[in-house]
Amino acid sequence: MTMKRWIAVIVAAALIFVSVGVNSLSYIFTRDFNSLFEDVLATTSEYGETIIEDGSTKEKIAVVTLDGVIQDLGGATSIFQSAGYDHQFFMNQLELILEDETVKGVVLKVNTPGGGVVESADIYDAIRMIQLEKEIPVYVSMGGMAASGGYYVSAPAEKIFVNRETITGSIGVIMESMNYAKLAEKYGIDFNTIKTGPYKDIMSGSREMTDVEREMLQEMINDSYERFVEIIAEGRGMTKEEVKNVADGRIMNGRQAIEAGLADDYGKPADVISAMKEDYDLGTAQVFEYAAKDSWLSLYRVKAGNLLGGNVESELIGKLLSDYSSPRMMYLYGEK
Numbered sequence: 001m002t003m004k005r006w007i008a009v010i011v012a013a014a015l016i017f018v019s020v021g022v023n024s025l026s027y028i029f030t031r032d033f034n035s036l037f038e039d040v041l042a043t044t045s046e047y048g049e050t051i052i053e054d055g056s057t058k059e060k061i062a063v064v065t066l067d068g069v070i071q072d073l074g075g076a077t078s079i080f081q082s083a084g085y086d087h088q089f090f091m092n093q094l095e096l097i098l099e100d101e102t103v104k105g106v107v108l109k110v111n112t113p114g115g116g117v118v119e120s121a122d123i124y125d126a127i128r129m130i131q132l133e134k135e136i137p138v139y140v141s142m143g144g145m146a147a148s149g150g151y152y153v154s155a156p157a158e159k160i161f162v163n164r165e166t167i168t169g170s171i172g173v174i175m176e177s178m179n180y181a182k183l184a185e186k187y188g189i190d191f192n193t194i195k196t197g198p199y200k201d202i203m204s205g206s207r208e209m210t211d212v213e214r215e216m217l218q219e220m221i222n223d224s225y226e227r228f229v230e231i232i233a234e235g236r237g238m239t240k241e242e243v244k245n246v247a248d249g250r251i252m253n254g255r256q257a258i259e260a261g262l263a264d265d266y267g268k269p270a271d272v273i274s275a276m277k278e279d280y281d282l283g284t285a286q287v288f289e290y291a292a293k294d295s296w297l298s299l300y301r302v303k304a305g306n307l308l309g310g311n312v313e314s315e316l317i318g319k320l321l322s323d324y325s326s327p328r329m330m331y332l333y334g335e336k
Helices: 003-030 033-042 087-099 117-134 149-154 181-186 211-236 240-244 254-259 269-279 295-307 312-323
Strands: 048-053 056-067 103-112 114-116 138-147 159-162 167-169 285-291 330-332
Touching (some): 056 087, 056 269, 103 117, 103 269, 114 149, 138 149, 138 269, 149 167, 149 211, 149 330, 159 254, 159 269, 167 254, 211 240
Parallel strands (some): 056 285, 103 138, 138 159, 138 167
Antiparallel strands (some): 048 285, 114 330
């Protein structure tokens, strides 16, 4: 074989290698990374349990942690994104608690500014089912923040514990969109919109909202707000009027929450566990939490993110995607 042919073979092989490499990287970056390992993960269908306090396995206290914005991202997470709140994993934990006859109490650690109205309702419904069907207590341990949707999911608990510095409250509903019509006009940008009805582009950023549209959306917001108030009134044994006295969107610290009847006492997670043991004669109970099925993958994401210097590009893309998502009703304090 001549030198030219050897060179041609080597070049062709290199092109094939590069092509396979590019396609593999594209597969990794454009798909849910977990799908690459679905066969492996399928062999571990049950979540593991991490023991916090040893004790009797016949009566256990489950500790579940709600940390981050309450939203269902559908598992769309790349390997270079650090793990955040996983709605499906959290709901699976509540389902496991419901099915486990040995679980005699639940401690819910809450550290969230809130989130979507639908996801918050999912959690609330699951907690109520645990309380009603299993007839076991749920205690809440609020962390640095348990605002809006964070309070929504806490409201049905038998007892709510706070820190003095906890930020809670923010009871209400919010829906936002950005109006950039005047900015577009300044730079000569036109929008071509074809729609089937006058309200199809309601809350569009390319035009001013009409009074009629504002009334429509306000009615939706009011319905969700009334539901929020009802849930608190039922969970805290308050009248709707008492709830509405503080349900104007204000935030409050731990002391103010206790004084307003929205919390019961001060306490960190260990204090909350001790209180449940004492209140329900569970002194010998084992205390545990569920181990994330993909905890090793979460660690890899963190390491990969650090390797790329914080992955500014993916954060920027995520910001752009969130900014251009459709407006939605939120039980949320602060920015999305």
